[in-house]
Amino acid sequence: xxxxxxxxxxxxxxxxxxxxxxxxxxxxxxxxxxxxxxxxxxxxxxxxxxxxxxxxxxxxxxxxxxxxxxxxxxxxxxxxxxxxxxxxxxxxxxxxxxxxxxxxxxxxxxxxxxxxxxxxxxxxxxxxxxxxxxxxxxxxxxxxxxxxxxxxxxxxxxxxxxxxxxxxxxxxxxxxxxxxxxxxxxxxxxxxxxxxxxxxxxxxxxxxxxxxxxxxxxxxxxxxxxxxxxxxxxxxxxxxxxxxxxxxxxxxxxxxxxxxxxxxxxxxxxxxxxxxxxxxxxxxxxxxxxxxxxxxxxxxxxxxxxxxxxxxxxxxxxxxxxxxxxxxxxxxxxxxxxxxxxxxxxxxxxxxxxxxxxxxxxxxxxxxxxxxxxxxxxxxxxxxxxxxxxxxxxxxxxxxxxxxxxxxxxxxxxxxxxxxxxxxxxxxxxxxxxxxxxxxxxxxxxxxxxxxxxxxxxxxxxxxxxxxxxxxxxxxxxxxxxxxxxxxxxxxxxxxxxxxxxxxxxxxxxxxxxxxxxxxxxxxxxxxxxxxxxxxxxxxxxxxxxxxxxxxxxxxxxxxxxxxxxxxxxxxxxxxxxxxxxxxxxxxxxxxxxxxxxxxxxxxxxxxxxxxxxxxxxxxxxxxxxxxxxxxxxxxxxxxxxxxxxxxxxxxxxxxxxxxxxxxxxxxxxxxxxxxxxxxxxxxxxxxxxxxxxxxxxxxxxxxxxxxxxxxxxxxxxxxxxxxxxxxxxxxxxxxxxxxxxxxxxxxxxxxxxxxxxxxxxxxxxxxxxxxxxxxxxxxxxxxxxxxxxxxxxxxxxxxxxxxxxxxxxxxxxxxxxxxxx
Amino acid sequence: xxxxxxxxxxxxxxxxxxxxxxxxxxxxxxxxxxxxxxxxxxxxxxxxxxx
Numbered sequence: 115x116x117x118x119x120x121x122x123x124x125x126x127x128x129x130x131x132x133x134x135x136x137x138x139x140x141x142x143x144x145x146x147x148x149x150x151x152x153x154x155x156x157x158x159x160x161x162x163x164x165x166x167x168x169x170x171x172x173x174x175x176x177x178x179x180x181x182x183x184x185x186x187x188x189x190x191x192x193x194x195x196x197x198x199x200x201x202x203x204x205x206x207x208x209x210x211x212x213x214x215x216x217x218x219x220x221x222x223x224x225x226x227x228x229x230x231x232x233x234x235x236x237x238x239x240x241x242x243x244x245x246x247x248x249x250x251x252x253x254x255x256x257x258x259x260x261x262x263x264x265x266x267x268x269x270x271x272x273x274x275x276x277x278x279x280x281x282x283x284x285x286x287x288x289x290x291x292x293x294x295x296x297x298x299x300x301x302x303x304x305x306x307x308x309x310x311x312x313x314x315x316x317x318x319x320x321x322x323x324x325x326x327x328x329x330x331x332x333x334x335x336x337x338x339x340x341x342x343x344x345x346x347x348x349x350x351x352x353x354x355x356x357x358x359x360x361x362x363x364x365x366x367x368x369x370x371x372x373x374x375x376x377x378x379x380x381x382x383x384x385x386x387x388x389x390x391x392x393x394x395x396x397x398x399x400x401x402x403x404x405x406x407x408x409x410x411x412x413x414x415x416x417x418x419x420x421x422x423x424x425x426x427x428x429x430x431x432x433x434x435x436x437x438x439x440x441x442x443x444x445x446x447x448x449x450x451x452x453x454x455x456x457x458x459x460x461x462x463x464x465x466x467x468x469x470x471x472x473x474x475x476x477x478x479x480x481x482x483x484x485x486x487x488x489x490x491x492x493x494x495x496x497x498x499x500x501x502x503x504x505x506x507x508x509x510x511x512x513x514x515x516x517x518x519x520x521x522x523x524x525x526x527x528x529x530x531x532x533x534x535x536x537x538x539x540x541x542x543x544x545x546x547x548x549x550x551x552x553x554x555x556x557x558x559x560x561x562x563x564x565x566x567x568x569x570x571x572x573x574x575x576x577x578x579x580x581x582x583x584x585x586x587x588x589x590x591x592x593x594x595x596x597x598x599x600x601x602x603x604x605x606x607x608x609x610x611x612x613x614x615x616x617x618x619x620x621x622x623x624x625x626x627x628x629x630x631x632x633x634x635x636x637x638x639x640x641x642x643x644x645x646x647x648x649x650x651x652x653x654x655x656x657x658x659x660x661x662x663x664x665x666x667x668x669x670x671x672x673x674x675x676x677x678x679x680x681x682x683x684x685x686x687x688x689x690x691x692x693x694x695x696x697x698x699x700x701x702x703x704x705x706x707x708x709x710x711x712x713x714x715x716x717x718x719x720x721x722x723x724x725x726x727x728x729x730x731x732x733x734x735x736x737x738x739x740x741x742x743x744x745x746x747x748x749x750x751x752x753x754x755x756x757x758x759x760x761x762x763x764x765x766x767x768x769x770x771x772x773x774x775x776x777x778x779x780x781x782x783x784x785x786x787x788x789x790x791x792x793x794x795x796x797x798x799x800x801x802x803x804x805x806x807x808x809x810x811x812x813x814x815x816x817x818x819x820x821x822x823x824x825x826x827x828x829x830x831x832x833x834x835x836x837x838x839x840x841x842x843x844x845x846x847x848x849x850x851x852x853x854x855x856x857x858x859x860x861x862x863x864x865x866x867x868x869x870x871x872x873x874x875x876x877x878x879x880x881x882x883x884x885x886x887x888x889x890x891x892x893x894x895x896x897x898x899x900x901x902x903x904x905x906x907x908x909x910x911x912x913x914x915x916x917x918x919x920x921x922x923x924x925x926x927x928x929x930x931x932x933x934x935x936x
Numbered sequence: 937x938x939x940x941x942x943x944x945x946x947x948x949x950x951x952x953x954x955x956x957x958x959x960x961x962x963x964x965x966x967x968x969x970x971x972x973x974x975x976x977x978x979x980x981x982x983x984x985x986x987x
Binding site for chain 2: 304307327
């Protein structure tokens with residue numbers, strides 16, 4: 115056992131803190147565990163005889179700390195018949211089937227573990243897990259085991275499973291995908307047969323061939339081409355027709371024209387028993403384009419799926435109050451006017467009005483800050499927010515698409531579909547280009563038909579087809595999407611999810627990088643490092659008061675106090691809580707109003723000036739990344755708390771890299787000047803680029819100032835008070851451990867909060883832009899060179915098909931270089 | 937050369953068969969999971985039922 119083993123959890127890879135001594139014997143060796151959660155999961159895996167899992171896995175498992183008991187309580191609702199009828203199918207007398215989504219899958223070994231473990235449960239008849247989509251299909255005997263028990267068992271080995279609601283969109287996609295695959299497969303099969311005959315014909319052109327055989331082969335090729343055009347090429351016809359109707363000519367128009375012209379010409383030649391036929395070109399042309407589009411479809415779907423899971427803000431079930439009592443129903447079944455019960459700690463199922471009860475709710479999905487709002491009878495509740503204190507009864511006012519949450523998500527959807535500027539330019543060029551090509555083809559055909567051949571031969575057909583095909587701006591249109599798709603996939607691999615298409619381009623162009631301090635550059639796990647009392651008050655007393663005050667906050671500062679709540683703090687009654695975003699909070703305890711916050715907050719609330727004392731303290735203690743919080747009442751300051759935070763591992767390397775590349779670094783922090791400057795010094799950020807003691811609005815105005823100087827700013831934050839800045843920056847990255855709204859309103863999410871990966875990610879975006887430019891240059895050059903050659907008749911149709919295919923292929927291959935980008 | 941009048945139709949029949957099998961494969965979900973079978977070969981333990 116190396117020294118490293120003692121300090122990292124064998125199961126999840128997190129650090130084991132010094133006073134924790136848990137272990138599990140795996141394969142005859144005791145292995146350290148960081149918490150009871152990991153220990154329980156590892157033990158479950160060993161007890162099930164699946165310890166091999168640890169030898170096969172490719173990465174650490176999700177930490178057992180996250181297996182929440184509340185999640186397990188909800189599981190029983192999944193046995194309810196009304197809920198089951200949405201996603202469970204009864205297939206036999208006792209048998210039921212359902213699809214589940216598995217969370218926490220890291221590699222193939224996880225899937226293997228789940229398959230084996232679930233299959234071994236008594237009552238489970240069949241289980242199959244799809245390695246690409248992480249969807250599990252389970253069939254079980256309902257008399258022997260219940261669905262909730264299956265879900266619970268999965269959580270025992272450390273994974274989360276939800277029922278998979280086969281939404282209409284998914285079904286539609288599947289149908290679409292299968293149809294595309296059918297078209298592609300048929301086109302390949304028929305195309306291959308045509309090519310076999312074509313090979314014979316080419317040989318015949320060289321060595322000689324009996325005319326009757328030649329005619330036979332032509333006729334068979336014709337017959338084989340018909341299904342290709344009628345069935346496989348249908349997407350082209352539909353799209354071209356749509357384009358013509360809307361007078362917005364897209365790529366499918368010249369493709370369709372080319373196919374029609376070459377097919378008609380070939381039919382004519384076959385009928386006349388003389389002249390060239392192009393059935394081989396047609397089939398290969400159709401095949402190639404179908405293939406490229408199919409793969410593009412799959413790649414796009416994959417990136418879309420990874421961002422889908424972020425937005426699971428809506429709860430699935432609600433407690434409806436009816437005349438018969440309380441009933442657990444699916445949220446989708448609620449109607450306007452229904453009454454629902456929301457217990458403390460539950461999410462509000464949909465928009466509504468309070469009819470009974472008084473409590474506080476967390477609407478961080480709107481404010482980005484966990485400001486607890488007091489709600490009373492006749493106040494509105496927003497679907498997705500969290501009820502904190504006491505049970506509430508609510509009457510439903512809006513459901514489904516009418517809710518506030520849906521509106522927000524729709525807005526985000528729209529933002530997501532905006533293409534990068536460079537791709538929009540390429541699209542515009544492609545459209546103009548197409549109209550020009552069509553006109554050119556007609557002109558050329560006319561010219562050759564009338565002046566050169568006088569309509570005596572089919573020569574003009576070859577020229578027209580060549581012009582149409584070889585000038586097709588497929589490469590131009592593929593240049594950007596191919597690179598973007600592959601880059602998105604690569605970025606998801608390293609944990610950087612792109613939510614808006616513009617983000618990639620903007621990130622590569624950013625010249626200013628603004629960072630939040632707590633939670634972004636630092637780990638956001640504050641620990642209480644020192645207490646300095648000012649008045650005649652015991653340290654424990656001051657600590658107890660502060661802890662009691664922080665009970666209602668979810669800020670990382672609160673966590674530092676709440677890690678070890680003393681008994682005294684738990685028995686204190688705290689009332690009239692007022693929370694100020696990013697500054698502090700105050701409340702009444704025993705008739706006395708206390709204030710806990712940064713020096714600005716205290717100064718604003720009490721006229722007490724503490725900054726000198728605090729500066730003194732910080733300087734004398736030489737603390738690394740201390741955050742300072744002061745406790746005072748209206749008259750006197752009572753204590754100063756020093757909270758320690760660690761700088762993230764990749765932070766320095768990232769900042770060094772960015773500075774080496776000539777980017778400006780700015781630090782925006784809500785914390786005390788000295789802590790901000792200490793961090794800045796350690797990371798190499800210039801003093802004048804550090805802005806401390808900022809309220810969220812100040813952060814935004816600082817950002818705007820920079821933007822007015824024409825800076826392109828990339829903001830990195832964790833969202834607890836960064837939401838407005840994240841929305842305001844040209845490109846923003848939210849840390850994965852931040853709030854959900856931050857993740858939903860930032861352009862990118864850094865899932866594992868690893869700044870090292872962000873560094874890699876930025877490099878990838880720059881490489882992507884380079885490759886897009888290369889592709890565009892190649893595509894334009896190819897088209898510019900090919901057009902005159904085709905017009906002058908130097909290009910045979912088959913050469914045209916190859917040329918077009920090769921140019922597109924080159925673009926895709928060039929984009930594929932991004933797969934290994936570092 | 938007369939044999940060609942037999943061979944070509946034969947080839948077409950074979951082609952029809954291939955297409956039919958391909959369409960069946962799509963329908964029965966053979967193309968739904970392209971990564972899984974690669975890993976499943978490596979692990980084929982017997983499933984022990986817990987009692």
